[in-house]
Amino acid sequence: MKNKKTRTAIVVSIATLVLTGSVLAASIPRGIPTGAKPVATGNLGDKRPIIGPDSLTFGAYDPHGDFTDDPNSKIEHLFLPWEDVDLSTLSLADEYAQKRGRKLFITVEPWSWAADWRSSPEALISGILAGRYDANMAAVCSTAATLKSDVTIRWAQEMDETDNQFTWAHWSPADYVTAYQRMVTVCREHNKTAKYMWSPKGEPTLSAFYPGDEFVDVVGLSVFGLQQYDRDHLGKDQTFAEALSSKYRLVKALGKPIVVAELGYEGDSDYVRSWAEDAAKRSPEFPDLTAVVYFNDKEVYPWPRPYGLPDWRVVREATN
Incomplete structure (x- = not known):
């Protein structure tokens, strides 16, 4: 089970924007950390894969900079809306990734991060199909084409989720497919080198949303482990392999490389150790799995009661 997003933890090395103590949404992509390092309790990095x-x-995805100097990290994950965003800041992300020998992985969310500005599902899909958002996608992709880093673009993720989180998860499969195909077509007109990720959550209905092989270079999945949820709903601790296996089987037949695009886990030391040992391990059970990308932040969209906002972050901030 994984609920999430609206990504209100802000990004980039030009720092988190704060006004009267509250975070200003939008204007910049999210993911590249500031230079500040947290004060941690316990062992630094005890949750790292x-x-x-x-x-x-x-x-x-590392807004806090816990992986800034980690040579094992080869992918820098960013999130950005396609409205109310300063795309020039992507050059900062590019420079950050280049210095560390990393590729850029950009999740484009087709809305504004200012919640009171968002369109309804009906208005958004009708606008996309009418071409009113072509310029938004063109702007993102033409900017990404100027970057030095290799870029993978993931558009409108987890379209199959049922948690009432994303506007685009309220669309019919046919409308989603048409919209995804249109956005990749627009993007390719402005960016000849990017790869494109189709990234369902992993629900049984996901195949209905598949846009076709010519529009997909890689498939992404979301895999999260919360020990208390496992015990309450499964009666035992779930392993990484168990959490991934049903999702993996649903997309394996597509014949595309598979990535865990969002990974997180939280529990006691034994649970965390099991996931940390297995998440990045090559396994004959998952021959098409090529990469895992950790979601290094606290949850921002609540899980069902009583689970609240799980903390996936690998480093704990000190508390008084």
Whole structure:
């Protein structure tokens, strides 16, 4: 089970924007950390996936900078809306990734992060199909085309979720497919080198949303482990492999490389150790799995009661 997003933890090395104590949404993408390091309790990095010489490619969404100097991280994950965003700041992300030998992975969310400015599901899909948002996608992709880093673009993720989180998850599968195909077509007109990720949550209905092989270079999945949820709903601790297996089976037949685009886990030390040891390990059970990307932040969209906002972050901030 994984509920999330609206990503209100802000990004980029030009720092978190704060006004009268509250975060200003939008204006910049989210993911590149400030230079500030947190004060941590316990062992620094005790939740990090364990990377060995034969591990999968590893990366992170890392707004706090916990992976800034980690040589194992090869993918820098950013989120950005396609409205009310300063795309020029992507050059900062590019510079950050280049200095660390990382590729850029950009999740484009087709809305504004200012919640009171968002369109209804009906208005958004009608606008996309009418071409009113072509310029938004063109702006993102033409800017991404100027970057030096290799870029993968993930548009409108987790369209199959049922948690009432994303506007685009309220669309019919046919409308989603048409919209996704249109956005990739627009993007390709302005960016000849980017790869495109189709990224369902992993629900049984996901195949209805598949836009077709020519529009997908790689498939992304979201995999999160919360120990208390596992015990309450499964009667036991779930392993990483168990959490991934049903999702993996649903997309394996597509014949595309598979990435865990968002990964997180939280529980006691044994639970965390099990996930950390297995998440980036190559396994014959998942031969098409090529990379895992950690979601290194606190949850921002509440899980069902009583689970609240799980903290996926690998480093704990000190508390008084």
